[in-house]
Amino acid sequence: MNxxxxxxxxxFAFGKGKEKEVGKLVKKFGGSKVxxxxxxxxxxRSGLLDKVKTELTNMNxxxxxxxxxxxxxxxxxxYEGVELCKKExxxxxxxxxxxxxxxxxxxxAAGAVYDGDVWDFYDKGKEVEKSLPLGTILTIAxxxxxxSGGSVITxxxxxxxxxxxxxxxxxxxxxxxxELTYTVSKYQTACGAVDIMxxxxxxxxxxxxxxxxxxxxxxxxxxxxxxxxxxxxENPEDYGARSNIMWxxxxxxxxxxxxxxxxxxxxxxxxxxxxxxxxxxxxxxxxVMFPAWMKYVMNHDVNRFAQFAVRVWGCKMNEENPEExxxxxxxxxxxxxxxxxMPTRFKDIDAKEEDIPAMIQKILLYCSSVGNFVKLExxxxxxxxxxxx
Amino acid sequence: MNxxxxxxxxxFAFGKGKEKEVGKLVKKFGGSKVxxxxxxxxxxRSGLLDKVKTELTNMNxxxxxxxxxxxxxxxxxxYEGVELCKKExxxxxxxxxxxxxxxxxxxxAAGAVYDGDVWDFYDKGKEVEKSLPLGTILTIAxxxxxxSGGSVITxxxxxxxxxxxxxxxxxxxxxxxxELTYTVSKYQTACGAVDIMxxxxxxxxxxxxxxxxxxxxxxxxxxxxxxxxxxxxENPEDYGARSNIMWxxxxxxxxxxxxxxxxxxxxxxxxxxxxxxxxxxxxxxxxVMFPAWMKYVMNHDVNRFAQFAVRVWGCKMNEENPEExxxxxxxxxxxxxxxxxMPTRFKDIDAKEEDIPAMIQKILLYCSSVGNFVKLExxxxxxxxxxxx
Numbered sequence: 001m002n003x004x005x006x007x008x009x010x011x012f013a014f015g016k017g018k019e020k021e022v023g024k025l026v027k028k029f030g031g032s033k034v035x036x037x038x039x040x041x042x043x044x045r046s047g048l049l050d051k052v053k054t055e056l057t058n059m060n061x062x063x064x065x066x067x068x069x070x071x072x073x074x075x076x077x078x079y080e081g082v083e084l085c086k087k088e089x090x091x092x093x094x095x096x097x098x099x100x101x102x103x104x105x106x107x108x109a110a111g112a113v114y115d116g117d118v119w120d121f122y123d124k125g126k127e128v129e130k131s132l133p134l135g136t137i138l139t140i141a142x143x144x145x146x147x148s149g150g151s152v153i154t155x156x157x158x159x160x161x162x163x164x165x166x167x168x169x170x171x172x173x174x175x176x177x178x179e180l181t182y183t184v185s186k187y188q189t190a191c192g193a194v195d196i197m198x199x200x201x202x203x204x205x206x207x208x209x210x211x212x213x214x215x216x217x218x219x220x221x222x223x224x225x226x227x228x229x230x231x232x233x234e235n236p237e238d239y240g241a242r243s244n245i246m247w248x249x250x251x252x253x254x255x256x257x258x259x260x261x262x263x264x265x266x267x268x269x270x271x272x273x274x275x276x277x278x279x280x281x282x283x284x285x286x287x288v289m290f291p292a293w294m295k296y297v298m299n300h301d302v303n304r305f306a307q308f309a310v311r312v313w314g315c316k317m318n319e320e321n322p323e324e325x326x327x328x329x330x331x332x333x334x335x336x337x338x339x340x341x342m343p344t345r346f347k348d349i350d351a352k353e354e355d356i357p358a359m360i361q362k363i364l365l366y367c368s369s370v371g372n373f374v375k376l377e378x379x380x381x382x383x384x385x386x387x388x389x
Numbered sequence: 390m391n392x393x394x395x396x397x398x399x400x401f402a403f404g405k406g407k408e409k410e411v412g413k414l415v416k417k418f419g420g421s422k423v424x425x426x427x428x429x430x431x432x433x434r435s436g437l438l439d440k441v442k443t444e445l446t447n448m449n450x451x452x453x454x455x456x457x458x459x460x461x462x463x464x465x466x467x468y469e470g471v472e473l474c475k476k477e478x479x480x481x482x483x484x485x486x487x488x489x490x491x492x493x494x495x496x497x498a499a500g501a502v503y504d505g506d507v508w509d510f511y512d513k514g515k516e517v518e519k520s521l522p523l524g525t526i527l528t529i530a531x532x533x534x535x536x537s538g539g540s541v542i543t544x545x546x547x548x549x550x551x552x553x554x555x556x557x558x559x560x561x562x563x564x565x566x567x568e569l570t571y572t573v574s575k576y577q578t579a580c581g582a583v584d585i586m587x588x589x590x591x592x593x594x595x596x597x598x599x600x601x602x603x604x605x606x607x608x609x610x611x612x613x614x615x616x617x618x619x620x621x622x623e624n625p626e627d628y629g630a631r632s633n634i635m636w637x638x639x640x641x642x643x644x645x646x647x648x649x650x651x652x653x654x655x656x657x658x659x660x661x662x663x664x665x666x667x668x669x670x671x672x673x674x675x676x677v678m679f680p681a682w683m684k685y686v687m688n689h690d691v692n693r694f695a696q697f698a699v700r701v702w703g704c705k706m707n708e709e710n711p712e713e714x715x716x717x718x719x720x721x722x723x724x725x726x727x728x729x730x731m732p733t734r735f736k737d738i739d740a741k742e743e744d745i746p747a748m749i750q751k752i753l754l755y756c757s758s759v760g761n762f763v764k765l766e767x768x769x770x771x772x773x774x775x776x777x778x
Contacts, residue, residue: 001404001567001628001629001632001633001636002404003403003404003405003406003407004401004403004404005400005401005402005403006400006401006403007398007399007400007401008397009396009397009398010396011394011395011396012393012394012395012396013394014392014393014394014395014648014649015390015391015392015393015649016392017392018392178390209629210628210629210630210632210633211633212612212613212616212617212633213609213610213613213633213636213637213640214636216608216609216610216612216613217606217609217640219605219609220602220605220606220608220609221602221605223601223605224601224602224605227601228601239390239599240390240598240599241599243390243599243649244390244599244600244601244602247390247602247603247648247649248602251602251606251645256640256645259403259636260403260404260632260636
């Protein structure tokens with residue numbers, strides 16, 4: 001196990017009706033003038049936004065609004081939010097929505113108290129040293145942004161999708177009511193599930209030895225997802241399934257499953273260019289990239305992939321030929337993806353082989369290789385992309 | 390899944406050499422005058438205490454000391470610590486040791502800023518509303534006190550062992566260097582392991598439905614312990630085993646394994662009277678009580694015990710007779726306890742059948758029944774104790 005520092009300081013208020021505590025929680029964490037940040041019409045239509053405003057008003061907390069966040073949130077709207085916060089002396093940012101909204105809110109919270117360009121945190125890897133306090137009301141189980149320091153923003157100028165991950169813009173509180181995810185479509189539920197499982201894979205496939213406790217935590221999340229996701233897709237209002245998935249999404253990415261171990265993140269980098277170029281859901285892009293990545297890197301540590309197959313997918317260990325077991329695990333994962341309606345190939349998302357060089361070029365603007373479990377050079381990236389054709 | 394609030398705000402600095410960061414961390418959390426609280430001679434002999442003093446001095450942090458904490462920490466020393474803090478204007482309590490030291494330090498930290506009697510927090514269930522900030526340097530993997538709000542103190546006046554569990558005296562930081570546990574004896578290592586697994590059992594055996602994610606987290610800790618504890622007992626300087634056990638001990642009790650589910654805690658109550666009366670190690674007492682409790686309550690939910698047997702102990706499910714599977718799981722747990730040198734019966738710890746009524750009487754001073762998975766009335770308590778004979 002590697003040395004590590006870990007602090008997951010977010011206050012989680014989880015369960016039915018918990019959104020009613022938003023006013024109390026904003027006050028607890030020092031907010032008096034709030035920017036409510038949200039996406040499209042669903043939080044309006046569902047009445048959630050009105051509820052939030054009522055609760056804030058009841059606690060004598062004033063607020064302004066900025067809606068319009070779309071999947072793959074863009075820098076333009078972040079700039080708008082930053083300006084708004086500065087102009088209106090906002091002292092608290094409240095994200096109401098899914099990962100895109102929370103990521104955008106994190107950027108705004110950091111940018112609002114930064115003298116330079118907020119894009120520095122994403123493009124230049126500049127560390128976020130301070131931010132406005134942030135709260136979230138989560139409406140989609142997927143990105144885990146409600147409990148993590150991560151944020152992914154796309155700069156429309158060149159469609160550059162970049163991430164920032166520091167401790168500062170971690171939410172002070174996150175309200176997680178599984179009922180709020182009842183209206184998430186089957187497709188988006190599946191995309192979210194893929195994202196959650198991918199956050200675990202990035203941590204699970206490691207070269208670090210002696211990591212049994214986090215191996216088991218990773219497997220715990222995956223086993224939960226395998227059981228609960230089909231239930232939630234079959235019956236969107238199954239509270240048990242929705243609640244297990246929602247909490248799994250948080251623990252998959254607040255790093256309790258990843259402490260003390262090297263992590264990979266190549267597939268996320270490869271996927272970012274895919275969804276950056278085609279504007280496909282992140283989860284769908286990951287469903288295309290991960291099986292390909294697994295096949296490409298499997299022989300780097302067959303035993304780890306065999307363990308994955310046995311512990312997560314219930315495969316029988318083939319002691320004489322662990323490679324067969326490893327392959328079987330990957331095949332079962334791919335079958336699971338298909339069973340929940342996910343794409344697994346370029347053609348399923350209308351991605352094109354001829355765009356591969358351009359995607360690699362975009363990655364190379366940022367770094368010369370990706371991944372840690374296996375370091376992928378440009379020629380490897382090409383091979384992984386091609387395995388996804 | 391039940392509604393819940395969860396916040397585990399401790400900053401964990403984990404790994405080799407991390408105790409060198411103590412000065413930096415005390416300063417980060419606002420300490421300038423520290424009470425160093427510790428137990429017997431081991432932290433002196435090992436040189437750890439000197440290292441800590443050097444690091445504090447290097448950061449221009451002044452300190453005073455209070456040693457002498459013993460297993461089953463007593464109220465008398467807590468009073469002494471509280472007086473010392475008030476008299477010397479201490480603004481930070483640093484626990485250097487295991488669960489007993491940390492529990493004692495929590496009581497001191499809470500008592501130092503309380504006008505009444507600190508025992509109120511334990512005997513009367515009074516909520517701790519504020520405390521001095523607390524840091525820990527952990528030297529034994531067992532109690533999980535480094536990441537929890539819990540604290541158990543024994544009042545020598547009547548040998549009343551009582552617990553307090555609120556959010557306030559949670560450590561601001563905990564330094565966890567697995568190397569510091571190399572000198573923990575085989576017996577104490579096993580006692581710690583029993584305690585860690587017991588913290589999971591108290592959460593695992595629940596009546597709450599739809600708790601797959603926390604079921605799996607509980608099982609993750611147990612599977613890790615089953616693998617790593619024998620390794621650490623065989624080779625006390627196995628860093629991999631020690632590090633997995635140390636982190637497992639924290640997650641077993643910071644409630645990440647217990648959120649959203651009813652918890653039991655009968656066995657802990659029954660055990661407290663055992664170790665309160667005989668001054669036996671808490672872990673050894675739990676090793677005696679838990680198999681007995683499991684046998685007594687098993688039929689309340691055979692399927693849960695069968696799941697425990699299959700997922701944790703690798704038993705084959707007997708679909709026609711799940712009770713047999715459930716029993717097999719309990720038997721395997723008992724065999725595991727014996728294999729790591731733990732007592733499992735009253736006679737192994739020189740406890741006496743004739744003391745059972747007195748132990749039950751002490752429990753009844755505090756509450757009329759114990760447990761939640763199964764509510765144990767006095768007559769049930771007697772039967773459980775007798776199953777441990």
